[in-house]
Amino acid sequence: MALAVALALAPACALAQATLDERILDVREQSRFVPDKALAQLQKLQPELVAASSYTRAEFLNQMSTVRMRLGQNDLAMEAADQVIAFGTSLRDNVIIAKGMLAKTYVLFAQAEVDAAHRMAFAAEKLALTTTDIPLQVQATITAGQSYAEQGNFPAALLKLQRAVDIARPPAGDAISLVAALNALTKLHTQMKGYENAAETLAELLTETEKLNSPGRMAMAKNTEYGLAIDSGQPKRALRVLQESLDLERKLGAERMVGITLVNLSDIQLKQQDYARAVQYAQEALQSSDKTRDKSTEATARLNLGQAYIGMGRLAEGKKQYELGLARYERENNKPDLQAALREYGEALERAGDLAGAVQAYHRERNISNELFERRRQQAMLELQEKYETEKKQRQIELLSRENQVKGTEIDNRRLQQRVWWLLALVLALTAAVVGLLYRKVRHTNAQLEVKNLELKAQSTLDPLTSLYNRRHFQDFMRGLTVQERADDVVGALFLLDVDHFKHINDTYGHAAGDAVLKMIAENLRIALRETDMIVRWGGEEFLAFLPAIPRQGVDEIARRILLGISSQSLKYQEHEISVNVSVGFSPYPLVPGGEPLAWERAVNLVDMALYLAKAHGRNRAYGVRGFDNFHLTSMEAIEQDLERAWRSGFVDLSVVLGGDPDQQPPPTEQTNVVSIKHAAGKH
Secondary structure: OHHHHHHHHOHHHHHHHHHHHHHHHHHHHHHOOOHHHHHHHHHHHHHHHHHOOHHHHHHHHHHHHHHHHHOOOHHHHHHHHHHHHHHHHHHOOHHHHHHHHHHHHHHHHHOOOHHHHHHHHHHHHHHHOOOOOHHHHHHHHHHHHHHHHHOOOHHHHHHHHHHHHHHHOOOOOOHHHHHHHHHHHHHHHHHOOOHHHHHHHHHHHHHHHHHHOOHHHHHHHHHHHHHHHHHOOOHHHHHHHHHHHHHHHHHHOOHHHHHHHHHHHHHHHHHOOOHHHHHHHHHHHHHHHHHHOOHHHHHHHHHHHHHHHHHOOOHHHHHHHHHHHHHHHHHHOOHHHHHHHHHHHHHHHHHOOOHHHHHHHHHHHHHHHHHHHHHHHHHHHHHHHHHHHHHHHHHHHHHHHHHHHHHHHHHHHHHHHHHOHHHHHHHHHHHHHHHHHHHHHHHHHHHHHHHHHHHHHHHHHEOOOOOOEEHHHHHHHHHOOOOOOOOOOEEEEEEEEEEOOHHHHHHHHOHHHHHHHHHHHHHHHHHHOOOOOEEEEEEOOEEEEEEEEEEHHHHHHHHHHHHHHHHOOEEEEOOEEEEOOEEEEEEEEOOOHHHOOOOHHHHHHHHHHHHHHHHHOOOOEEEEEEEEOOHHHOOHHHHHHOHHHHHHOOOEEEEEEEOOOOOOOOOOOOOOOOOOHHHHHHHO
16 A cells, blocks of 8 residues: 555654544535534644655545535535545545545535436446455445445445445454444335334444544434334334434534424424424524534524414414525425425415415425426336347347357368268267257246246236335326217226325324235225226225226215215224325316316316315315306316315315215215315304
């Protein structure tokens, strides 16, 4: 290594050089918790680099990149990372190059360039594993594992992080690397909902962290424990752990960590509907983020503050804070977080009685949901196409290889014919045997390929959790569906369901309980509907059913059957009994406004709007679009823009089916098949 050469050539300055390396190492640990102080320390050390070794100068630049990134100075951080890579390349030193690549990976993550960050992480790990630097190997393997987890490839992520823990263990590893690896592995187990494995790994993490006697590392471990507690439905433990973490962070002066912890404390108070404390923690988080200029923490704090104000009835203040927080997510193009925030916004407005605002927030969330689904669908299609092309090339290679084998056999046969005529019969027999074996092998390979193709087809059409059809299969089915003329009393029908207060179930009982609820609803839909009906996991907590042929007068009854079938069941989960309701939007299919059948996509969109009316007007009910009136005075675009206004203006014929007690008789149907929204809410 360059450092060893420098020490051998200059023994007189060996002690001073080692001292400089140790101080840079101290700064590296400090930058995790107080990056502003770490930057000041690095700047003080800069004059000493003139006489330092190449390795030390590279490590200095590497730490400078990390500190700049943690302070949000991404341009300067990227510049320093590129300098490390160039420096290592000039010295042909893989350790320096790999460290620079990891530094660049973290900056790319900070800039939300996720795909580029993943590619850089995998390349850095590959290079780091060619070195003998154990801490570097652990760091690179952790980063690769986290990248796989972000891609949703949990088996690969688990293998990487378990390997990182193994590398970091004594005698080869060191205590800090082991704590970092255990921390990442605990988070992955939590993300995979393997709570028992997460608890076991967390116990070792806390034990090893205690040995370090580092308040900062202990605060990080406590934050990981908070993630496990909140995901596994232990709110009291989560609150206690956050308060312990906050004390450690404040003593340490780690202001950025303080801001994040205050946001999490505010979030817990919101879940417990203690709005006054939620406001207090959110305001403290805003003060903290103002000191650190941490815009991400500021945005989340404003969302929590807005939600708390709305819960207290201070609607105007709440909306203002919420919109400020949403604006930050929109600037960052952070679609998943923006979608979740909009859903919470709609639920908060709905609880406060602002139904128009709630519907508007739900529609914004729906647009993002559709956009994200389309993006995932395109990515899945590309991955399937790439996999198909790879398998196709592999088959071609195998066929060419077999052809070469056959040709080689033929050439050998000719030579044998020329040299030894009396072995002709034997050669022919051997050739026939080889061809027979090859033929059987080809048949066996084709049979295996057919099985794999059937498995791929099933995977591409079914939802893995509920075993219902997935959204892609439904879309393909509807594109190929030919709408046929029917008798007046026979129609198709669309039903779109959304689980009421599903986020509350996840927050209270954990995501495993949420999955159990979705499976229970899928089973109820199989019972309530026929085998010929198509039932679809539409996405998240939404389900869609397409009934190809039912009596026109039976559409409302099917909606009622769905509502009561689900609400009459309760899910026993661990020691809890969870009651579940759904809201439904529905319509006959096809819908024919103005004599022209509506495209299935627009029909689903209209049913989706009816679903949001059901949620906005009390939940546990179904709103159905039965038809259109006076269509020549309006347009489909105007109806799609505001379904409730179109109904009140007399352009849309709606029906309302109430949920409630399964033994309750259905409400009497009015002659127009339209039940007033206010009247229906009052009955319920």
